[in-house]
Amino acid sequence: MPAARISRRRSVRTAITLAVLPVFAVLSACGYGSDKKDDTAKPAAQASGGQSSAGTSASEIRLGFFANVTHATPLVGLKEGFYQKELGSTSVKTQVFNAGPAAIEALKGGSIDATYIGPNPSISGFTSTNGELLRIVAGTTSGGASLVVKPGINSAADLKGKKIASPQLGGTQDVAVRSWLAQQGLKTDTKGGGDVSIVPTDNAQTLALFKSGELDGGWLPEPWATRLVQEAGAKVLVDERTLWPEGKFVTTNLIVRKKFLDEHPDTVEALIKGQVATTSWIQANPDKAKTDVNDQLTAFTQKGLAPAVIDNAWKNIEVTNDPLATSLLKLKDDGVKAGITKDADIHGIYDLTLLNKVLQAAGQPTVADAGLGAKK
The missing domain is CATH 3.40.190.10 (Periplasmic binding protein-like II)
Structure with missing residues (x-):
């Protein structure tokens, strides 16, 4: 070749x-x-x-x-x-x-x-x-999905101007984070623009990029949400179960x-x-x-x-x-x-x-x- x-x-x-x-x-x-x-x-x-x-x-x-x-x-x-x-x-x-x-x-x-x-x-x-x-x-x-973020982020308003990962554009967690942000009055778009930049990223790379400071959080499935918390110092801002009747x-x-x-x-x-x-x-x-x-x-x-x-x-x-x-x-x-x-x-x-x-x-x-x- x-x-x-x-x-x-x-x-x-x-x-x-x-x-x-x-x-x-x-x-x-x-x-x-x-x-x-x-x-x-x-x-x-x-x-x-x-x-x-x-x-x-x-x-x-x-x-x-x-x-x-x-x-x-x-x-x-x-x-x-x-x-x-x-x-x-x-x-x-x-x-x-x-x-x-x-x-x-x-x-x-x-x-x-x-x-x-x-x-x-x-x-x-x-x-x-x-x-x-x-x-x-x-x-x-x-169940098994959460928005995990840097410790200094305490509310949706704190996410303005931040970069948040999802596993892939159009995936279930991608839709979940965009929907939740919209309910909080924050705009996103599919090109990474808006009030909060959604960055579709492979889960393993999300962990690495969060550790390096290039990402501020992610709406992630398990075990990645837990890994960011335990291995990279993130905290849970939203457990998706809290958004659904009976948590299901x-x-x-x-x-x-x-x-x-x-x-x-x-x-x-x-x-x-x-x-x-x-x-x-x-x-x-x-x-x-x-x-x-x-x-x-x-x-x-x-x-x-x-x-x-x-x-x-x-x-x-x-x-x-x-x-x-x-x-x-x-x-x-x-x-x-x-x-x-x-x-x-x-x-x-x-x-x-x-x-x-x-x-x-x-x-x-x-x-x-x-x-x-x-x-x-």
């Missing part, structure tokens, strides 16, 4: 990319599934394990998630083998993302079939494709590419069975689950969390199969007001049929879609 071309490529690679590269090196060695892409349908009767006999099973499912505590369910489920047990002969190929918009682009490009993701990118992916791209098939996590709001959902769901409903059902089993196991074994999460973060990011960090971050989340659908409408409106999402009808974004089937079979309460389920 010519030296000039190499130079150009290096010049556009940010520290974000450098932070993510080790993740993908680990992914190739994780052994969750084959790297070979083969979406050819097989008769379900050929599948082993817990797959349904209805429909056809995919030879592989490509699953995305983030290396965050708010994605504890896939981290634990993969490590403990709950997904593979239910998927049987269907292999799982994993991919790690820093934030939702990148995962949505991967879904659009057909390089993944399903992903754990925040609500606002789910909405954007749905509305930008006229409802054709995806369906939310389960909830995963509530959707942080992470499981979404599936609609085409994959239509063609391989039995594979999606098996994936959901794996999640439901994982959720129950986490709730019954929180200490072991924390250890699993930290082990997985170590594998995917080359650095685990200090015990005090994982303990505090864990207290800030709730694992749940309930998508908390009523919170999605407000999140959509917040995204529209923030200029991140175009206003559109999101009816049909949920398809909880398989989830409720699995929950009923497990003797657990079913969940509601707040009237936003698939149109009949």
Whole structure:
């Protein structure tokens, strides 16, 4: 490759990319599934394990998630083998993302079939494709996001003229910080201007930049909010749970590419069975689950969390199969007001049929879609 071309490529690679590269090196060695892409349908009767006999099973499912505590369910489920047990002969190929918009682009490009993701990118992916791209098939996590800032910042007014990070433009935390600032009478824009400059930044870089004084805070998911507090001297200005009734709001959902769901409903059902089993196991074994999460973060990011960090971050989340659908409408409106999402009808974004089937079979309460389920 010519030296000039190499130079150009290096010049556009940010520290974000450098932070993510080790993740993908680990992914190739994780052994969750084959790297070979083969979406050819097989008769379900050929599948082993817990797959349904209805429909056809995919030879592989490509699953995305983030290396965050708010994605504890896939981290634990993969490590403990709950997904593979239910998927049987269907292999799982994993991919790690820093934030939702990148995962949505991967879904659009057909390089993944399903992903754990925040609500606002789910909405954007749905509305930008006229409802054709995806369906939310389960909830995963509530809570686990905070605005953490320098010690001298004591109110919203103190943020004027400051730089605040979010994981990625259009992501769930990005929408949350812009919405909250707007409610406080502070303006932002998508180019980093306004009363408060919002700087979309990879989470690992946010920690480094906060330590160096280049950022004044960030609206971040766990464990990054806790890491800024414990490792860099930040303080919590807003725990997002305080902004929601009963402190509950959707942080992470499981979404599936609609085409994959239509063609391989039995594979999606098996994936959901794996999640439901994982959720129950986490709730019954929180200490072991924390250890699993930290082990997985170590594998995917080359650095685990200090015990005090994982303990505090864990207290800030709730694992749940309930998508908390009523919170999605407000999140959509917040995204529209923030200029991140175009206003559109999101009816049909949920398809909880398989989830409720699995929950009923497990003797657990079913969940509601707040009237936003698939149109009949």
